[in-house]
Structure formats: structure tokens, C-alpha cells
Amino acid sequence: MRGNSNPLIRVFLNLPRLHKRVISVLSDAFFLFFAFWAAFALRLEQQNWLPNYDQFLVCLVTVVVTIGVFIKLGLYRAVIRYLSDKAFLTIVYGVMASALCMIVLGYLMQVFIPRSVPIIYGALAFMFVSGTRLGVRMIVNHPKQRAKEAVAIVGAGETGMQLASALEQGTEYRPAVFVTFDRANHKSTINGLPVMSINHIAKHLPKHRVQRILLALDEDTKIDRKKLLKQLEPLSIPVQTVPSMSELVAGQARINDIRDLEIEDLLGRDPVRPDSAVVAKSLYQKSVMVTGAGGSIGSELCRQIIRHRPRSLVLFEQSEFSLYAIERELSSINQIEGLGVELHPLLGNVNHRRRCETVMRAFGVQTVYHAAAYKHVPLVEHNVIEGIQNNVFGTWHTAEAAVAAGVERFVLISTDKAVRPTNVMGASKRLAELVLQALAQRQQKTVFSMVRFGNVLGSSGSVVPLFRDQIRDGGPITVTHPDIIRYFMTIPEASQLVLQAGSIGVGGEVFVLDMGEPVKIADLARKMIHLMGLEEKTEDDPSGDIEVVYTGLRPGEKLFEELLIGDDPQGTSHPRIMMAREVSLAWEQVEEFLSQLQRASQTFDCSAVIEVLKNAKTGYAPNGDLEDLVWCNGQSDIAAAGQQDDSKVRRLSV
Known part of the structure; x- marks a missing residue:
């Protein structure tokens, strides 16, 4: 009854x-009865016409039969305020x-x-019976529609039509206008809504008092999303999106599940598409192991791997809760x-070589995706020994276990920060x-x-959810430096690249993604402010909503990240994946560095x-x-404690 101030309407609705x-x-x-009388009065052109007994009897029986037909057809079961086209057909x-x-009866x-x-009677009867219902529906629904938030639907295709229909039945949003990409449809109407x-x-949204923009683009619509968001950003109206048609068909979401812009939209480029046939061939009916299976990258790898139907999938994870969540x-x-x-x-730790080898042998693992790592730059700066143990020795021990267990392929998830x-x-x-x-180089059994890829949007610690939370909390948004620039990709893209590399590698390659133009973090923050319907608070505009504050570079942080050490990347079978055979060391040299690192870590x-x-x-230069x-x-x-431990180690070795 919300939105109806008329007491008579409230009384009627509460009956x-x-x-x-x-x-x-x-x-x-x-x-x-009135339609019967009006039909005769119009036909005979007699405003004071009255039926005789026989005509009244015909009218009475006709009305009774009609009411019976309406009851049989279920007309009185239809709720008038939600009347559909089927009711009018009835x-x-x-x-x-x-x-x-x-x-x-007359015959x-x-x-x-x-x-x-x-x-004439039929036409009048339809007008009166349907008209009364339309009138009641309009009286009941109009105040409620006015109370709802007016929205513009970008996309006048099938998805947009479904969304408009769902919103009209809902209680939060009222579709006010369709936005089309076809100039020929400008100033036309669809379902009574202007297009x-x-x-x-920019000119028409204020006219329709639009308070929110909803993207309802069909999957086959070829739209430059980056250009679209650039047009919507200056409006400072919240921009949200609806689920894709594939999600609707799969039952994963409903058309009126309004949500914030997808990370892919903020990224402003086409996602990388894997060569599904090549990836499927490398995974189908194979035994696959993922280390760090409960992390943001590891869990997405598992989701994609399982749909390629491997024979078995081994989830190797140190965190009990993360393992429970991904397994479920x-x-x-x-x-x-x-x-x-x-x-x-x-459950297991990648530093335990024997545990890793036993697991790989027990399940006949053929491919290992090594995602277990500490990846947050400031945390590793503050926990140097643990970072080295997990990232360096964890990789070494897992790789040695893979060689000993006869694993065919081993893929390391690295970073542009390397x-x-x-x-x-x-x-x-x-x-x-x-x-x-x-x-x-040392062996040939395991490939x-x-x-190597850039920052992963949506992962734990990613700037996008952080910025979103800061905006919802009223700001400020914290950015380390006004000029800091990063390459970005989504978790699914990163996982697809890993799977692709795992299928095309022949030994020792470093694969990198052609990630397009890098993104300026400060610009990303401003874009999110505007697309959430707010204004940036600056010295020139102190009345703005959200301020961007620069906190200074964190320990170990760079302004720019690179993907390649050399300048001569080679192409691969995938158009968006490059390969770099960068400077490597002989195993004897690497082993010596590992020994030195181990001694330093132990002390x-x-x-x-x-x-x-x-x-x-x-190339490390702090x-x-x-x-x-x-x-x-x-x-x-x-x-001092380290020197004592070191002397003990030397005495024991002697």
C-alpha cells in the first residue's frame, strides 16, 4: 500500500x-446491463429506450452467462493491479x-x-469491463510508480525489454526512457517508453528526471564499452548493470538483479579469449593439481579447470577455511x-617437499599449477623471511617434487613485479x-x-573493491601517488592465460599477456566516483562528495610496472600471448644462491x-x-641469536 495516500484506495486494497x-x-x-441498453439506444437512436419483458429476460440471462464465463476463464482470480495481457484476452x-x-437467446x-x-454490445462491454480494470490499475499503481526511482535503460534489445518489464512489476525502479545506439530509433517509443x-x-536525462542508468546490453551487441562509459561518466549519475543472457539462461541470476559495474567494464578493453580446444586437450581426463587452491587466482583456476573435465583435481591449500570453501x-x-x-x-605446505611428492604420486598428477604465493608487496616487505620461504623455497620444493613424481607439466603463476x-x-x-x-635445463621429463601478468582486478587486496568500499563509506579514496600506473586484468583472464600457457609451453618459457594500455590508478578512482553518481571533492569544487587523497608510495612500490625484461618478445599460437626467453642461470649457480639464501633465512x-x-x-634494486x-x-x-645458531650449525656439520 506504500505510495497511496488516498484513504478510499487504501480501504479498497485492504478488503x-x-x-x-x-x-x-x-x-x-x-x-x-448498461452496455445492453446503450447498444439498443444507439442502434434505435432513442435515448429514452427501455427494454420490454422479453428483451430484459435476454439481457438478464446474457449477463448471468457472461459472468459465469468470466468465472470459468479465471478473470476474477487475476489481481487487478498486476493485470496482464492474458487477462485482457480473457x-x-x-x-x-x-x-x-x-x-x-434472441433467436x-x-x-x-x-x-x-x-x-455494438460486444464493443461496449469490452470497453466497460476492461476499462474499469485499467482505471483501477492506474489509480492504484500510478502513485506507486511515481514514488519509484526513475531509471534509463541503455540498450533497447531483448535484454532491455525484459529488464523494463521486470522493473515495472518491482517496487524500487521505474523505467523512464530507453537509450539506443541506433540513430534511426531516436524519438521513437517502445512499450510506451520514449527512446x-x-x-x-546528456540533454534528455534531466528532462525525464533519471536518477540511475542501467546497462542492459545484449551479448551480441558490438559496443565499444570504453567509449560508452566515457560518455556516461560526465553525467555523474550512478551506472549499474544487469546479468548477461548466459547467466539468466543458466539460472545464475535474475534480470532484475541490479549490480555495480563489472570489473571488465571499468577495465575498458575486450577480455582475452582462450583457445578452448587447446586448453581442453591439455586437461581432459588428466590428473591436475593446483597449489594455493583457495586463493583468488587458485580458486578461479579450479573453477575453470573442473569444467574441462579432468579425471581428478587435487586442491592443495595451507588454509583450512579456504580449502573448505573452494571444495564445497x-x-x-x-x-x-x-x-x-x-x-x-x-591440507599442506608447499615448503614440505616430501608431502608434495607423496601427494603427486598418490594421485598420478600430470599437471601442476603453482599458485601458492605471498603476493602483497607491503606485507612481504614487512615479513621478508616468510616471503622468501613461501615464494622461493615453496616453488623450488614443489618443482623438485614434481620432477621426482614424474609430473608432465608445471606452470608457475608469476607477476609483472618480477x-x-x-x-x-x-x-x-x-x-x-x-x-x-x-x-x-637440468632435466627433460617435466615441462x-x-x-607473468599485471594486477588482478577483483583479487584479495585489489584496488577496485577497496575503492568501492571507500566510496560507500563516504571517502576519501586513498591513492599512493598521482602518477602511479598499472596494467590490469581480471581473475578469469589471468586464469585463462595460465591454462593456455600450460598447454602450449615446451620448457623454460616466460609467457606475458598483451594487456593493452596501462591504467592510471588516480583516473580509475575518479571514473568510479563519477560512475557511482558522485562528484570528486577538490580545491576547485569543495562541495564535491568524495576526495582523492595521495598517501605516498608504499615500501617497495614502483610508479610503473613492466611485463618484459628484454625488448624482443616473440609471438605464440595465441594472438594476445607473448613469449620471452629471458636471461637464465645454470643450475649450479642457482643452487649456490639457494644455499646462501637458506643459510640467511635460517639465521x-x-x-x-x-x-x-x-x-x-x-635485477633487484630496492x-x-x-x-x-x-x-x-x-x-x-x-x-646475535643468528650467529649462535650459525655456530651450532657449523659445529654439528663438523
Whole structure:
């Protein structure tokens, strides 16, 4: 009853259902009698015409039969405020039956009924019966429609039509205008709603008091989304989207599930499409293992791998909760889609070589995707030893286990921060790459590949959900530097690239993605502010909503990230994937660096760790001081304890 201030309407709407049906029957009976009289009065051109006994009897029987037909057709079960086209079709059938009944009764009872009267009666009866219902629906619904938020629907195709229909039945939004990309449709109407060209959107939206823009683009619509968002951004009206047709068909969402813009939209470029046939061939009926299976990248890898129907999928994860969550989700997918994949959720640490090897042998693992890593730059800067242990030694031990277990393929998930690194995380990932490159040269049984990509939107710690939360909290948005630039990709894209590389690698390659133009973080923040319907608060516009605050570069952070060390990338069978055979080291050299790193780690000597990373041909050039929290807060004690431990190790070795 919300939105209806008229007390009479509220009383009517609160009546019991039976009472409403009785009122509808009495109303129809009255208007059917009136239509009978009006048909004769119009035909005979006598405003004071009155029926005789026989004509009244025909009218009475006709009305009773008509009401009976309406009841049989279910007209009185239809809720008037939600009246559909089917209800009007029911009225047509009932009125036709009523007119036919009049003709038959007139013939059987030999009553004078001119031939045109049933036709006039039918037309009037339809007008009165349907008109009363339309009137009630308009009176009841109009205040509620006015109370709803006016929205513009971008896309006048099938998806847009479905959305408009769903919103009209809902309680939150009122479709006010369609936005089309076809100039020829400008100023036309669809379902009573005006249609305007995208080129006139700034002029017409205020006219229709639009408070929100909903993207309802058909999947086959070839639209430059980057250009579209550039046109919508200056309007400072919230822009949201609806599920894709594939999600609707799969039952994963409903058409009126309004949500914030997809990360792919903010990215402003076409997503990378994998060569499904090549990927499927490398995974179908194989035994696959994913380390770090509960992480943002690892879990998406598992979701995509399982749909290629491997024989078994081993989920290797250190976090009990993360393992439980991904195993539960994959079990649901497995059951619903009837994939028949054996799932093996296993707790374990990638630093435990024997555990990894035992797992790989037990399940006959043929392909390993190594996603287990610490990847947050500031956290690794503050926890140097743990970062090295997980990223370097974890990769080494898992790779050695794969070689010992006879694994066919091993794919490392790397990062663009491994290129000329300025932080420990990037240096540790570059050293992990060098370890695999050396192992690829040392043996021929296992094919090692590395996949390097930029920042992953939507992963844990990603800027997009962070910015979104900051905007909803009223700001400010925190950006480290006004000029900081990053390459971006989505989690599905990153996972697809990993799977693609795993299928085309022949040994020791570093694969990188052609990611297009880098994104300026500050511009991304402003775009999100505008597309959420707000204004940036600046010195020139102090009345704005959200301020962008620059906090300074974090420890180990660079202004620009690179994907390649060399400048001569080679193409691959995939048009968006490049390959770089970068400088590698012999296994003897890598082994020596690993020994030095192990000794430094065992004595918790962070400064020695940094020196090894600098000397290990990683290109590591730190842009700040050592930031390890434990080291900085107890350096002398740690050094003394480390020297004692080191002397003990030497005595034991002697």
C-alpha cells in the first residue's frame, strides 16, 4: 500500500479477497446491463429506450452467462493491479461468448434484436469491463510508480525489454526512457517508453528526471564499452548493470538483479579469449593439481579447470577455511553440471617437499599449477623471511617434487613485479622464475612454464573493491601517488592465460599477456566516483562528495610496472600471448644462491637475504630501506641469536 495516500484506495486494497471479487462481479454485471441498453439506444437512436419483458429476460440471462464465463476463464482470480495481457484476452473471449449468447437467446426466444446490436454490445462491454480494470490499475499503481526511482535503460534489445518489464512489476525502479545506439530509433517509443540516441543522453536525462542508468546490453551487441562509459561518466549519475543472457539462461541470476559495474567494464578493453580446444586437450581426463587452491587466482583456476573435465583435481591449500570453501563450491558445480570429476581437498605446505611428492604420486598428477604465493608487496616487505620461504623455497620444493613424481607439466603463476623488481616480493618471484628456468635445463621429463601478468582486478587486496568500499563509506579514496600506473586484468583472464600457457609451453618459457594500455590508478578512482553518481571533492569544487587523497608510495612500490625484461618478445599460437626467453642461470649457480639464501633465512638475517637477492641476477634494486618489522624492532638480538645458531650449525656439520 506504500505510495497511496488516498484513504478510499487504501480501504479498497485492504478488503478481503472475496469482497474484492464480489465488487468486481457487481461492477461487471452493472456495466454489461448498461452496455445492453446503450447498444439498443444507439442502434434505435432513442435515448429514452427501455427494454420490454422479453428483451430484459435476454439481457438478464446474457449477463448471468457472461459472468459465469468470466468465472470459468479465471478473470476474477487475476489481481487487478498486476493485470496482464492474458487477462485482457480473457475479457475478449468472455465478451465474444456474451454477444454470441445474446444472438442465440434472441433467436430461440424470438425476441427483437437488431443484427448490429450484438456487435455494438460486444464493443461496449469490452470497453466497460476492461476499462474499469485499467482505471483501477492506474489509480492504484500510478502513485506507486511515481514514488519509484526513475531509471534509463541503455540498450533497447531483448535484454532491455525484459529488464523494463521486470522493473515495472518491482517496487524500487521505474523505467523512464530507453537509450539506443541506433540513430534511426531516436524519438521513437517502445512499450510506451520514449527512446533516445546515446548522443543526446546528456540533454534528455534531466528532462525525464533519471536518477540511475542501467546497462542492459545484449551479448551480441558490438559496443565499444570504453567509449560508452566515457560518455556516461560526465553525467555523474550512478551506472549499474544487469546479468548477461548466459547467466539468466543458466539460472545464475535474475534480470532484475541490479549490480555495480563489472570489473571488465571499468577495465575498458575486450577480455582475452582462450583457445578452448587447446586448453581442453591439455586437461581432459588428466590428473591436475593446483597449489594455493583457495586463493583468488587458485580458486578461479579450479573453477575453470573442473569444467574441462579432468579425471581428478587435487586442491592443495595451507588454509583450512579456504580449502573448505573452494571444495564445497567445486563439489556443487561438479554435481549440478554432472562433470564426474574426482575432487581431493588436501591440507599442506608447499615448503614440505616430501608431502608434495607423496601427494603427486598418490594421485598420478600430470599437471601442476603453482599458485601458492605471498603476493602483497607491503606485507612481504614487512615479513621478508616468510616471503622468501613461501615464494622461493615453496616453488623450488614443489618443482623438485614434481620432477621426482614424474609430473608432465608445471606452470608457475608469476607477476609483472618480477621485472626489474624494487621490492622483496618481486625479487622473490623473479628468483622463483630463475629456479624453474634452471630446472628446465637440468632435466627433460617435466615441462616448466611461467606466466607473468599485471594486477588482478577483483583479487584479495585489489584496488577496485577497496575503492568501492571507500566510496560507500563516504571517502576519501586513498591513492599512493598521482602518477602511479598499472596494467590490469581480471581473475578469469589471468586464469585463462595460465591454462593456455600450460598447454602450449615446451620448457623454460616466460609467457606475458598483451594487456593493452596501462591504467592510471588516480583516473580509475575518479571514473568510479563519477560512475557511482558522485562528484570528486577538490580545491576547485569543495562541495564535491568524495576526495582523492595521495598517501605516498608504499615500501617497495614502483610508479610503473613492466611485463618484459628484454625488448624482443616473440609471438605464440595465441594472438594476445607473448613469449620471452629471458636471461637464465645454470643450475649450479642457482643452487649456490639457494644455499646462501637458506643459510640467511635460517639465521633470520634479513640484510643477508637482501644481499643474496641483489647478487642473484634478479635485477633487484630496492627503492628504500629494509622494512622487515621484526628485524627493525630487534636487529641486534636477532643478529646475535643468528650467529649462535650459525655456530651450532657449523659445529654439528663438523
